[in-house]
Amino acid sequence: MRIIAGKHRGRALAQFRGNAVRPTPDRVKESLFQVLGARLSGARVLDLFCGSGALGLESLSRGAREAVFNDASRDSLAICKKNIAALGEHAQVYNLDFRACLMRVGGRFDVIFADPPYAERFTQEALTLIARGDLLEEGGVVVWESEREETPPEGWRLADRRSYGRTKMFLFERSNA
Numbered sequence: 001m002r003i004i005a006g007k008h009r010g011r012a013l014a015q016f017r018g019n020a021v022r023p024t025p026d027r028v029k030e031s032l033f034q035v036l037g038a039r040l041s042g043a044r045v046l047d048l049f050c051g052s053g054a055l056g057l058e059s060l061s062r063g064a065r066e067a068v069f070n071d072a073s074r075d076s077l078a079i080c081k082k083n084i085a086a087l088g089e090h091a092q093v094y095n096l097d098f099r100a101c102l103m104r105v106g107g108r109f110d111v112i113f114a115d116p117p118y119a120e121r122f123t124q125e126a127l128t129l130i131a132r133g134d135l136l137e138e139g140g141v142v143v144w145e146s147e148r149e150e151t152p153p154e155g156w157r158l159a160d161r162r163s164y165g166r167t168k169m170f171l172f173e174r175s176n177a
Contacts (some may be wrong), residue, residue, distance in 0.1 A: 001015045001052065002026065004030050004058060006175075010114065012085045012095075015052055016051070016052065016079060021098045021149065024145060025031070025167070030055065031169075032162070033062060035162065036143075040062045040063050040110075041064075042064075044109050045060075046135070048070050049098060049114060050113075051079075053069050054083075055115065057083055057087060057113065060091075064121065068094070069091055069092070070096055071095065072084065076093060077095050081093060101149070108134065108136060108137045109140060112143070113143050114143065115145040123144060123150045124153045124168070126142075131153075141173055143171055144169070145169055146170070147167065157172070158171070159173045159177040
C-alpha cells in the first residue's frame with residue numbers, strides 16, 4: 001500500500017497484518033482519485049472509517065488542505081497515526097463510533113470517505129446523520145465503498161457508481177444542494 005500521486009507520491013504506508021482489515025486496493029484508489037480530480041484542491045476531507053488512513057492521506061498528498069480521521073478501532077488508529085507522522089502531516093484523529101464522530105466533528109467537508117466493514121449496513125444511517133449535521137459543503141460528495149448495491153435515503157442522489165470486481169464505489173451528493 002502506497003501513496004499514488006502528489007507530494008507524497010510513492011511513499012509506502014504502514015499496513016495491517018493478516019486479513020482482518022481490508023484496505024482499498026491501489027488500482028481502486030487510483031481510479032477513485034481520478035474521478036475526484038480537482039475536487040481535492042484545497043478540500044476539507046473526513047475519512048470516517050479510516051483504517052490505515054490511506055484515503056485521507058492520499059487526499060492530503062493531492063492538495064487537500066485538511067483531513068480528519070476517525071475509526072472505532074484503536075489498532076487501526078495506531079497505524080493511521082504512524083502513517084500521518086511518517087508523512088509529516090498533522091491531522092485531527094478521533095477514536096469514535098461513526099455515529100459519535102458525525103455528531104462531534106465540527107465544520108463542513110468537501111469529501112467524506114466512508115469505507116465501513118463490508119458486513120455492516122450503515123449507508124442510510126450515516127447519510128442521514130451527515131445531512132442532519134449539515135456536514136457536507138455545497139457540491140460536496142460522500143464516497144461510499146461497499147460490496148453490495150447501496151441506495152441513498154431521501155434527500156440524496158447517486159452522482160456516480162463504479163465497480164471494481166467485488167468492490168463498488170458510490171458517490172452520493174445532496175439532492176437539494
